[in-house]
Amino acid sequence: MNLLARVAEPQPRVRTRKVEPRSLPLDTILNGDCIAEMARLPDKCVDMIFADPPYNLQLGGDLFRPEGGRVDAVDDDWDKFDSLTAYDDFTREWLEQARRILKDDGTIWVIGSYHNIYRVGTLLQDAEFWILNDIVWRKSNPMPNFRGTRFTNAHETLLWCAKDEKARYTFNYRAMKALNDDLQMRSDWVLPICSGAERVKGDDGLKAHPTQKPEALLYRILLACTKPGDVVLDPFFGTGTTGAVARRLGRHWVGIERDRGYVKVARDRIGSTLPLDESAMATMADKRAAPRVAFGLLVESGMCPPGTRLVDAKRRFSASVRADGSVESGAHSGSIHKVGAALQGAPSCNGWTFWHVEDGKALQPIDALRQQHLSAL
Amino acid sequence: MNLLARVAEPQPRVRTRKVEPRSLPLDTILNGDCIAEMARLPDKCVDMIFADPPYNLQLGGDLFRPEGGRVDAVDDDWDKFDSLTAYDDFTREWLEQARRILKDDGTIWVIGSYHNIYRVGTLLQDAEFWILNDIVWRKSNPMPNFRGTRFTNAHETLLWCAKDEKARYTFNYRAMKALNDDLQMRSDWVLPICSGAERVKGDDGLKAHPTQKPEALLYRILLACTKPGDVVLDPFFGTGTTGAVARRLGRHWVGIERDRGYVKVARDRIGSTLPLDESAMATMADKRAAPRVAFGLLVESGMCPPGTRLVDAKRRFSASVRADGSVESGAHSGSIHKVGAALQGAPSCNGWTFWHVEDGKALQPIDALRQQHLSAL
DNA sequence: GGCCAAACTGAATCGCAAT
């Protein structure tokens, strides 16, 4: 039964009424609706819940790439809701069950995008969960914005909550610091999206699930906030990333998944999951944010304000800085690199070393400003 | 930071009743409560609203009581519900006024942290604002987490919304791309917090305001989403960062601030801000804004005479130019766009970049001819 | 097998003016 159907024709609610309560089955996938299945589990029986609920994307028509290809968007029924109210009702219900089965010192993680995460965050607070952090997953390789109409949607948001303000939750501070080159782990994580060999494919060679999460994301979460032997529940199990990582890290897991096809995919995947070897560990490592500094950043920050005059080392060429970080020199305008190349008639040019600013009587390459900017951080 | 512990009994509301409506005063600070002051402004009079609302006791007026002793556990639940409700009521009210005074094609930006941004996001959606992006301000130099109990809270979140799904909002795509070294600007922005000389200090040498935002943040927002001469309203003006950057970028501003001390600080600050001159204000022009040149114009003018042979970049397809500016390729004929699309079997095609003419041994896109034509005018 | 170029892909709320 898809969610849309459930919304359209309200069924008699199972809600908090526990039907045939059963003990917690470890390292197993329960095939069924997440609310109904959670309702059958005992109170306070899991140490962590990781949830990747439908985002309610509300996409319009087809979107085409500039070169003509069509974007394979999420168009599954499970992501469709009649209204924000319907989405809120659904969220409130599964959160209610999640809270009941979570141990008092357990924590819940929920991932989402701007389409749904504000609803989820509000309802978490309304249900008296206590937000510990919101975490930003900065994607190193997001899909671009093909129409040039908005900022590239390059991140997703995770909420990490305890059951209340006083809860003594697990946070493996040292492990996180070690994972981050002995610096405190921050609330923004740079990780690539799930692709390549890790992406589970069907017999047709196509992706088995439209929204599979990278194992590195779950790895960090489970390492940070659970102990070995803890039980992690994932009510929207999909291809079983949570189960696979839990098994690798020696945590117990319970998955709930409505779609029989996904259940089979996840079961096969977890069955073939091996303990972490070193090469796998390497791929888990944080891809450090490149210390790239766009010239525009120096313009915004006032180190090189609009109107600044740039010259090359021999003062043969000059250009002026514009408000958006582009530069202008006679008929040429564009990036520091492009304009430098055009003026020299060269195929390319490193604008950072080509352009200089006056520094008293001497010239200083703008690369020096970049170094100052970097060292100021 | 317990929002929940800061409640007082709800007060009688002024709400939407407009008292002494007045015309919009430009480049001015209105000293008063933001809801009451907005209520006196005309409908649909500003192009953008930037809001940095309070999430703790200081600025909530009568809705909040000062931070006091601990609240009993028993009272906590009641307080909690009340407090969130009070914050929601306050947010709903100022958003209602904001929506009213915002032009139909204007946009609103709101910044917050995990304490309040989920409430704000939900209420924006409930008020039928249409989220365009959520932006993560990734702080390059955040305050560390001293107790080692959570991830370092290293970001804040901004929401950018139009009044509805169909609104034709301003987004200076090219300027943003230029600012980011010719790559699309993403939804995660790395910027340092406001410190050093930029941080406004009082006579006592201490920071004048606890949450002063960096000018670089406002610079990017105003450059991205407003045009020169647009009016930007900031209902929580503080030290006037929005006004200072607006003045620098040639935008009009209106600030609302309750605290007389901040009003004075902001007035002095903006008074000493120098606007950019026009040449420095220039940004990369959006092609979409350039005057249209029909292909037929190039045919008429002799730049691309009838009979000219056009080929695509890989010389897989060719076509010939006809006297009326249409082109012909085998069975296909029509506009440069239609024929290009038909030959590729694509839903659409930009003929300007698809088709090329021989230029010696190299190929030149016909878009280059159009540029020549434009610059000749 | 190795190398290089071309093709493909990812949770996406993705136009607008003239008729």
Added chain:
DNA sequence: GATTGCGATTCAGTTTGGC
């Protein structure tokens, strides 16, 4: 208000295929 047609728009990474 609906339809038509111009024509603007992509980044990082993996896989495939040719030589």
